[in-house]
Amino acid sequence: MSTQTLLPESFAALEPYVAGWARNGSAARAGRRGNSTAEEREAFYAAVAGELPRALDYLDAKGFAALDDADQRLMNMMLCLGHVALAVEQQNDAEPRHARDRAHMHITHTPAGA
Amino acid sequence: MNSPTTFTPVGQDELDWLGTDPVPTKPYYDPAWFELEREAVFRRSWQQVGHVCELPEQGSFIRRELEVLGASLLIVRGKDGEVCAFHNVCTHRGTQLVDEAAGKRSTFSCPYHMWTFGLDGGLISAPDFESFHVTKAECALPQLACEVVGGLIFVHFGKPESSLREWLGPYANKLEMMPVARATTFSEYVYDIDANWKLTYDNFQENYHLRFIHPSAAGPSTSPDNPFAYPTAYDFHGPHRSQRIWTKPDMAPPTGVQAVAFQRGAICAMADGILGAETAKDYIGLFPNFFVFGSPMQHFSHTVYPIAADKSRGVIRLYWIGEDETPSERFAREYFMAVARDVHTEDRAVIERGHKGLASGALEYLHFQTQESLCRHLFNMVSEKVEAYRAELTGRAEQEGARA
Ligand code: FES
């Protein structure tokens, strides 16, 4: 394929967040939440959370076997959003301290690939 | 909105048999007591070490380190499909046979002098074996009793007094009914902690701390008539125990990303036929150091491995049925793992503080209330076994003294 798009066309608006958040591996995604600033998390969450249902519907319709690189980046970005949402929706002000304590919990195995 | 009154706590009268005395602190940090536990508790109990989904094929193996008994185990699915456990120790001169954490092999060869063992632990070949003064049959890998219930693999280092199933009693059937029995994969996270294994384990068998330590997770699950989210029932069988988790009837619906995860996760759990299972609210604690919670969306087990009197390792697994079938399922599973990890993060931090305080020796006793009865039960069971073992040691010493 010759297209250089980072994300599937209908999600092009989210491309600025690929470099920061479309991470491979559950531990790397959890780690990204841990080493992000509150401003980074809030900006990412504000831009992407509303697109989560549409992104999952789009990816489900394609199925894992048909996902190309752009689709996979979208998947990884949404998986990372799951981690970040816990900081934004649940931990709020407790997140910095929580992140320090959380570093002791090592993700070693996931069906998605740890 | 008024919460409907739905909760009646378990009464103390039902738990009086466990006693109400203050509990001595020493067993929670004393190295000498820990030395006794190694033998009295861990060498004499079935211990959970893995799950059959880690051994999908003939020749699949896992290596497990059990520091409490200084052991390395090799757990193998043999040619007959049975799961067997061996000491990961070459019978020539004791070298650790397998280095990888997991894999698949048809034989195991020791790197030192190339003794080679089969999946059944038998010695197949050894270079220049004619120069030895022993038969191959005498050189099989030392085997441990190993049994499976509910997909969970247990080993016993000594001579088990009863089969695993007998030992578990009614909890064996409950485990078989839980998703773990059908699990094919899992999410896992692991933590090391500077705390005694009982202090670590106890944290997870009382709800008294929830609203203080987990304000964001526990807030929605408490109500005016059950402000501490206490369970609705306790149950005991031999050294094991269980509780039935209470859920708030009028819980506010989730919002945002959490709501998406719940919706997508519920669809997957429904497809796997585990939504509304009879065991969905059961928390089962198996002596000495394992528990599993039946919740279909967050079905997790937790094993607390003792390392030393003041060190343990927690291994948490969320068990799943089938690989991620859809991106939605992948999303929900990763989200629920992260939720559980957040909660356990909060626990870990406070448990270490508990150990520090007790290990200072400042307190002779600690206190368990009615709704910390599962902690009291663990203490009772451990001290019963340690005292019995001590009496055995004394008896043995006296016999030897009489003989001398
Ligand atoms: S110690 Fe294993 S072959 Fe010699």
Ligand SMILES: [Fe+2]
């Ligand atoms: Fe907790």
